[in-house]
Amino acid sequence: MKKLSDILEQRISQAIETVTGQEDCPALVGGSKSAKFGDYQANGVMAAAKKIKTNPRQLAEQIVAELDIDDICQPPEIAGPGFINLRLKDEFVAGRLLEINSDKDRLGIEKVKMPKTVVVDYSGPNIAKQMHVGHLRSTIIGDCISRMVEFEGHTVVRQNHIGDWGTQFGMLCTLLEEKVHKASKDEGLLNISQTLEDLEKFYQEAKLKDDTDEEFAKEARAAIAGLHHGEEYWLNSWKDIVRESRNHYQPIYGRLAVKLTPEDERGESFYADKLADVVEQLEAKKLATKSDGAVCVFPGDFKNKDGDPLPFIIQKSDGAFLYATTDLAALRFRINELKADKIIYVTDARQALHFNMLFETAKMAGWTDNIDLTHVTFGTMLGTDGKPFKTRTGGTVKLKDLLDEAVQRATAVVEEKNPDLPEEQKKEIAQAVGIGAVKYADYSNNRNSDFVFSFDKMLAMEGNTAPYMQYAYARIKSIERKTESKVDIENELAGIDSLTFSDEAEKELGKMLIRYDQAIAVAAEECRPNYLTGYLYDLAQTFSRFYNACPVLKAEADQRVIRLLLCDLTARTIKHGLTELLGIEVVEQM
């Protein structure tokens, strides 16, 4: 089923071009702001009129005369300086609804004709540190983008660029050896998982020893050298740390319903043996030069504080490589080996300069011809005090604790609103609502803005929140359960071949439902989950109006069918949006 907005755009653009004889006259079709202007409007006529220096209203008349959209709309109206307003025919809306109804999996939404390979780089936790709130936004925004792009029909390759190869591993491996292997000789075995149970503490202990204990620091330097030379002894110890860390963050992905798996991991260590080649290649192309002992590329016209060209440093004066080098190696790998047509990096906005320089450098090297590189940025998570989100004592908030608290608060809400449900069910609801609230709150904000984290706001039943959406869904399910005692819904809906609207609220809901495809397309194109949540919220509100105006159970049989269908399609759309695209659970009862 082709997107309605595309059909309208195409037909009207065609008409404009026929009348004006000009190429490239987009109709600029969009949803109307107000119902009195109809359902859709074309804004392109004014621009076209300017192009050929004619009166826009007269031009609009000619275009409308040329236009053939009887099958979709009532006769178009011309308004204002030259808007073309379109009102959908009931039969058209009904036809679309039936098509959506007949497609259980994709709600009538086509896959793209020319699928691309899209690499999405997101989450990227640091090994040996617990995941904290700083990782949340990249993780879930990246996941939503992946899901949307995948649903559109593209091939998505998720990449979790974990931080598993810094100099800090020298001290970490040394401490682990000390605690586990040496200890096991002297005073019995110490289990590796136990030792690494509190990653944060372990890291801090290693850091402290590294700073204060000279013997330890010496050992740590030997360890990092050994690791970089691939000595098995240290490599094993490093593997232990990576594996144990994964045991910490993989369950978090599980709770967040983030689709990253260990197979998606391709951390810094993976590129370690490809870094020297990156530098050599850039030197061979005469793009990299030595400056103050470091190997640098000077891409674009970035300036430093003194107004001098800003270097993209790819090798330090001591010979070590940096994240710039790793990112260049990763970029080449993604293009050459993963066959990426497009790479989306999801990181916070502070890294914007780094990525601009990375992209520019790669472009200068000729590695990215015809490759679409996008840095999807997002703002900082703030506490209700407007300052970066911290615990009361000023520490970083662990993601695990944050999710625990969300679920706990959701439990209290469920307990208050619906105390009679079975314990087990209340638990499930609290999980769905608590985790959903955290994710939805993030998604519903414009990702570029800094975002104020507030449990009270995100768990509110009013407004654009997860609980509101989940409640909307649960209400529909409740109607369906009650209806089931009278009729077999599936049977009833399967047999429909025509629909007649008998109420304005039905029609409004129907028109909303057929716009889901466009909402996804725009949200995916712009990498903006908030466009999707915005649509879903509109849909839920439109449904609520319908719900008040149009009883389903008490309706006569001929009226009941369309209402049941509208209920079911709304439920399926909300469910699809929440579970498939946002990774948020729905519940049958709340």
Add this chain to the structure above:
RNA sequence: GCGCUCGUAGCUCAGUCGGAUAGAGCACCAGUUUCCUAAAUUGGAUGUCGCAGGUUCGAAUCCUGCCGGGCGUGCCA
């Protein structure tokens, strides 16, 4: 200094890339339940879209200059 980004109702934020009278939620006021979950819905009030210019049929949106916040700006990631 330069760069990026943000500045919209009392508060929290949308605004799909230049479109018609700038929209939601919270808070405030007034309605709606013998009816499918009122965790809902209807109506009302609320704005120098940071400021000043410019571009044009038309600007919150584009350009220029200011003001204010955040971030970044040569060997961390």
